[in-house]
Amino acid sequence: MKKIALQFILLTGLFFATWFGLSRIDWMKLFRINKATATTEKKLGDLFWELYHQEHREIKSKKIKAPLDSILNRICEANHIDTADIKLHLIENAEINAFALPDNHLVVHTGLINATENEEELAGIIGHELAHLQSRHVMKKLVKEVGLSVLISMTTGGGGSESIKELIKFLSSTAYDRTLEKEADIKAVEYLAAADIRPEPFADFLFRMGEEEGNAVQYLTWASTHPDSKERAEYIIAHSKDMKLAGQPILSDSTWQQFKSRIGEITAGTEEE
Amino acid sequence: MISVQPFSYAPSEHEAEKASNSYLMSLIAVIAGLPLPIINLIATLIFYIGNRKGTYFVRWHCTQALLSQFSMLFMNSAAFWWTVSILFRNESVSNLYISYIFTVLLFNLTEFIGTIYTAIQSRKGIHVEWFFYGRLTHFICKPS
Numbered sequence A: 001m002k003k004i005a006l007q008f009i010l011l012t013g014l015f016f017a018t019w020f021g022l023s024r025i026d027w028m029k030l031f032r033i034n035k036a037t038a039t040t041e042k043k044l045g046d047l048f049w050e051l052y053h054q055e056h057r058e059i060k061s062k063k064i065k066a067p068l069d070s071i072l073n074r075i076c077e078a079n080h081i082d083t084a085d086i087k088l089h090l091i092e093n094a095e096i097n098a099f100a101l102p103d104n105h106l107v108v109h110t111g112l113i114n115a116t117e118n119e120e121e122l123a124g125i126i127g128h129e130l131a132h133l134q135s136r137h138v139m140k141k142l143v144k145e146v147g148l149s150v151l152i153s154m155t156t157g158g159g160g161s162e163s164i165k166e167l168i169k170f171l172s173s174t175a176y177d178r179t180l181e182k183e184a185d186i187k188a189v190e191y192l193a194a195a196d197i198r199p200e201p202f203a204d205f206l207f208r209m210g211e212e213e214g215n216a217v218q219y220l221t222w223a224s225t226h227p228d229s230k231e232r233a234e235y236i237i238a239h240s241k242d243m244k245l246a247g248q249p250i251l252s253d254s255t256w257q258q259f260k261s262r263i264g265e266i267t268a269g270t271e272e273e
Numbered sequence B: 001m002i003s004v005q006p007f008s009y010a011p012s013e014h015e016a017e018k019a020s021n022s023y024l025m026s027l028i029a030v031i032a033g034l035p036l037p038i039i040n041l042i043a044t045l046i047f048y049i050g051n052r053k054g055t056y057f058v059r060w061h062c063t064q065a066l067l068s069q070f071s072m073l074f075m076n077s078a079a080f081w082w083t084v085s086i087l088f089r090n091e092s093v094s095n096l097y098i099s100y101i102f103t104v105l106l107f108n109l110t111e112f113i114g115t116i117y118t119a120i121q122s123r124k125g126i127h128v129e130w131f132f133y134g135r136l137t138h139f140i141c142k143p144s
Helices: A002-023 A033-055 A064-077 A109-116 A119-134 A137-146 A148-155 A162-174 A177-196 A200-214 A221-225 A229-240 A254-273 B013-033 B039-048 B058-086 B095-123 B134-140
Strands: A087-091 A096-101 A103-111 B002-004 B128-130
Touching: A002 A200, A002 A229, A002 B095, A002 B134, A033 A103, A033 A137, A033 A162, A064 A087, A064 A119, A064 A162, A064 A177, A064 A254, A087 A109, A096 A137, A096 A162, A096 B039, A103 A109, A103 A119, A103 A162, A109 A254, A109 B013, A119 A177, A119 A200, A137 A148, A137 A162, A148 A229, A177 A200, A177 A229, A200 A229, A200 B002, A229 B058, B013 B039, B013 B058, B013 B095, B039 B058, B058 B095, B058 B128, B058 B134, B128 B134
Parallel strands: A087 A103
Antiparallel strands: A096 A103, B002 B128
């Protein structure tokens, strides 16, 4: 019996030793997995953005966009994320929505800015989408939906523009699965904390959206695609409970008000359209 | 790892054939159920149950074949579900995953070669014992 146990330990040990030994080799580099994934993601990002851009009006004016850039910069700098890597797009659209596209494209609708009550709420949503980008959730969601082979074939010209449009719609109007949403929320809270931005307003926004969701308010895409807003607000509060942040303002009151009124005018214009 | 050992008696032609078949069962199942590791185990188990009242030589080799398949099941199932979670869930390909797959492939290949060798030898009536599995089989399977 003793010998059986000893031989079992030896055999199991041999298995784990082989596994450990083989794991010392950098297979990811050897098979160029990361490089191949990055190239695919870049091509997809360009493709998706090009098509999305054709149908939506982007606000490029630095004067209008500056406060949004300031919020993004504050979060990125505090969390050692290269701001240059993030392609932030402000889109004229009354829908309350923000979403991430492959290759670090972060799309924010004017309707969303209009729905936020302060810069901290907006920072929370940007942090949440940034977390999806940084945790590679966008590619995971796409791979899960259509498979890697279809995505690769899209980058090489396969797959028509209609199917790409469908995927953009899928990315912009459906939530990630519950685990990924929670991961992004928690990461967003950590981003905010590092940037000395209070996470409570982000929870307030979610809570408010959850309330309004029941009232079936038009254009409420972000809340309706992110279900259980109230539950999310609760765990954001729970996670940030011990953080005790004073909260450093990002924008002055007047800059925020000015930004909001400009965006409000644009959104009203798109609503009329 | 695999050694030829003396057996308590010289098996007959018929016994040698049956013992050899127990190993061949797992090889045939490899072709049929490569993606689902449980198939190999089921095939060997059916053969084991069918021969549990056979002669000592046949029973012994059916048990050794079954036990080896049983441990492969754990290893292969982990590889199978890990792959499934990469394809359909949120897991991503990592160095640890690739090295695990190579380790499992290496062990499966060794087992595969070992099985062919043992099938050939036991067909000739030669008694072959595997490292660990041989001793474990002696512990479980006693002459009636």
